[in-house]
Amino acid sequence: MRWNLSRRQFMRMTGAAAGGLAAGSLLPRGARAAREKELNIFCWEGYNSDAVLDPFRKEFDANVKAETQTSDPEAVNRVRAGESKVFDLINLNNPWARKVLWPEKLIKELDRGRFEPYFSKMMPSFKPPYRWAMSDDGQSLLGMCQRFGPFSFVVNTDKISRELAEDQGFDLFNDDKHAGKYGILTFDDWNVYHMCIGAGVHPFRAHTEEEIQAFEKVARKWVKNAKLLGGDPVQMNLALINGEIDFYCTGGTYTASPARFDGKTNIRGITPKRGPMDGKGGIVWIEVTSVINNPDGSPLAYDFLEYVQRPDVAKVVAFAEGTYNPVAQMGNADVQAKFSKEELDAIQWDSLEWELERSYEYDINPDYPRMIEILNAAKRER
Amino acid sequence: MIARLLIRPAFAWLRQPGLHAAVPILILLAIGFIGPLVLVAIFSFMPPRSFTLDGAPTIENYQTVVEQSFYLSLLRSFAFAAGTVVVLALVCYPVALGLAKLFGRYAGLLTLILVLPLFVSENVRLFGWVLFLLKGGGVLAGAAKAVFGLELADMLYSNTATLMGLCYVYLPFMLFPMVLGLSMVQRDVVEAASDLGASRWQIMREIELPLAMPGLVIGGLLTFVLSLGALTESKVLGGSKVIMIAADIESAFTFGQNWPLGSALSMLLLVLAGGLVLLVLRKLDLDAILKRR
Numbered sequence: 134m135r136w137n138l139s140r141r142q143f144m145r146m147t148g149a150a151a152g153g154l155a156a157g158s159l160l161p162r163g164a165r166a167a168r169e170k171e172l173n174i175f176c177w178e179g180y181n182s183d184a185v186l187d188p189f190r191k192e193f194d195a196n197v198k199a200e201t202q203t204s205d206p207e208a209v210n211r212v213r214a215g216e217s218k219v220f221d222l223i224n225l226n227n228p229w230a231r232k233v234l235w236p237e238k239l240i241k242e243l244d245r246g247r248f249e250p251y252f253s254k255m256m257p258s259f260k261p262p263y264r265w266a267m268s269d270d271g272q273s274l275l276g277m278c279q280r281f282g283p284f285s286f287v288v289n290t291d292k293i294s295r296e297l298a299e300d301q302g303f304d305l306f307n308d309d310k311h312a313g314k315y316g317i318l319t320f321d322d323w324n325v326y327h328m329c330i331g332a333g334v335h336p337f338r339a340h341t342e343e344e345i346q347a348f349e350k351v352a353r354k355w356v357k358n359a360k361l362l363g364g365d366p367v368q369m370n371l372a373l374i375n376g377e378i379d380f381y382c383t384g385g386t387y388t389a390s391p392a393r394f395d396g397k398t399n400i401r402g403i404t405p406k407r408g409p410m411d412g413k414g415g416i417v418w419i420e421v422t423s424v425i426n427n428p429d430g431s432p433l434a435y436d437f438l439e440y441v442q443r444p445d446v447a448k449v450v451a452f453a454e455g456t457y458n459p460v461a462q463m464g465n466a467d468v469q470a471k472f473s474k475e476e477l478d479a480i481q482w483d484s485l486e487w488e489l490e491r492s493y494e495y496d497i498n499p500d501y502p503r504m505i506e507i508l509n510a511a512k513r514e515r
Numbered sequence: 516m517i518a519r520l521l522i523r524p525a526f527a528w529l530r531q532p533g534l535h536a537a538v539p540i541l542i543l544l545a546i547g548f549i550g551p552l553v554l555v556a557i558f559s560f561m562p563p564r565s566f567t568l569d570g571a572p573t574i575e576n577y578q579t580v581v582e583q584s585f586y587l588s589l590l591r592s593f594a595f596a597a598g599t600v601v602v603l604a605l606v607c608y609p610v611a612l613g614l615a616k617l618f619g620r621y622a623g624l625l626t627l628i629l630v631l632p633l634f635v636s637e638n639v640r641l642f643g644w645v646l647f648l649l650k651g652g653g654v655l656a657g658a659a660k661a662v663f664g665l666e667l668a669d670m671l672y673s674n675t676a677t678l679m680g681l682c683y684v685y686l687p688f689m690l691f692p693m694v695l696g697l698s699m700v701q702r703d704v705v706e707a708a709s710d711l712g713a714s715r716w717q718i719m720r721e722i723e724l725p726l727a728m729p730g731l732v733i734g735g736l737l738t739f740v741l742s743l744g745a746l747t748e749s750k751v752l753g754g755s756k757v758i759m760i761a762a763d764i765e766s767a768f769t770f771g772q773n774w775p776l777g778s779a780l781s782m783l784l785l786v787l788a789g790g791l792v793l794l795v796l797r798k799l800d801l802d803a804i805l806k807r808r
Contacts, residue, residue, distance in 0.1 A: 514587060
């Protein structure tokens, strides 16, 4: 075939094509095809893994895109700022759906008849109606649960024994004798909560001026005495394994499990025995995945929530790339049977129940904006 | 008619075909390049912690920047950027001279070796250095212990490690403009100077450096501006011993959730870096230098 166009004809055709494209993008949403075959997920890493998404894509003949997020408040603010028009599902830690997204009408409720039975098959603490998946009035189901984990600090048990670490808790970081021997994994929001605990202050309540001052003292001390600060769990684990540091905070099963699965079982997430949160000294996070109130939402969002509850998929989610975590579905014997001894050891299954009993459920810190400013100043003025 | 004649020269540029042809790219640049910058500028005047542009404009964010200790990160970023330029100028000059004048057919191979790492992500390359410098099981410390029985001191998580990382990552940005600059120095001129009795030092100072100046200045500016906005080196190799201004900006946009503060810091960095570049380019009139050739 030969193209025999004059320059003028070519320009006219190109112009028409470009105009057509531009006009197409200006059409109102309803005039375009409905989003029955596409799904956009905003999640913590793991749900974006092809091991999780590819079978779903194939089965539902869907175009699924997943974007990972790295901080709950950031994700919430992006949805607030207008990305509720982009995403269909949001996967966050427990307090946000119930305390922020639902009151602000940023998520939709789920059909209790369809989704509540799944909670009955989860571990006993998730029995329905499960508090963090429900609205304040206990009427609406706001999301589904899956991954969770104790999250306090991580030690190299060759250097600091598990008993000592559990006994001392966050006082390990307060002790001058450990200056230069620990790292801080800069998940800044969690750093704030853990520094509160180190100051003997409940992180998830409104704070007095004295408590804020106590927090500042601890924040400055921990930052100053830390050997390294860094945002990458792999970096922290490597420093731990190679003797650069003996322990690091902010961390838990979520950060220690990849090293443990790699055979380094001397790297262990620790939950303190006691602390200022009604006597508890550790924190546990529980993820809740909700359907975003997208004006042009995809119906596949609901199918995806059911899909990840399947035993084989729940196992894949637990051991998706990057980090390994326990899943609530392990309450079902079929799911638990899918984990090998090494995998159970990687997620510290042996102490999980004990750790959960001593952990306070993650919540929102009302003084977070002020405390994060203090922490950032401490880092700059280190 | 007279009016038309009077107006014409002022707006004649509007009728240039060149401008008409450039309209698509101008629109693209306006939307994709200027637009976001304008957005950041507007955000910097919004009330703290707001996420929309409909708040009442305020200069509170700039006040916060001045009142709090952000000057520390700014000064450190400038110091590291200046340090990187100085170290790289010293390291790159002999290599550039070799590439431009001495290595002959090996210059191509060496260039390839120097360019290849650019195809690998910066994070991966820096993490490679971590594996190399870690104590205990790190490549260097492990080898020193196994072969020579030596215990090496800590090399990671220090300001020196950060500076090394910056120099390593930005080396090509200094080296290649320098090679171009030095290849503008003609051999005849150097030989003439030599015949007239100039010493090697005089030749470098009075012939090579002035003639190669455009390359040196461009390399220096590129390196300076890039290292000014760098943050990974300090995080990965320096263990955040110092907080760079880019890390403060990142923190404001992410964990801090204070977009207006992040925008104000970005604007400040943009104005300072932009101002500095303009100042240097004005002092060293590149056009004049280039024409001199």
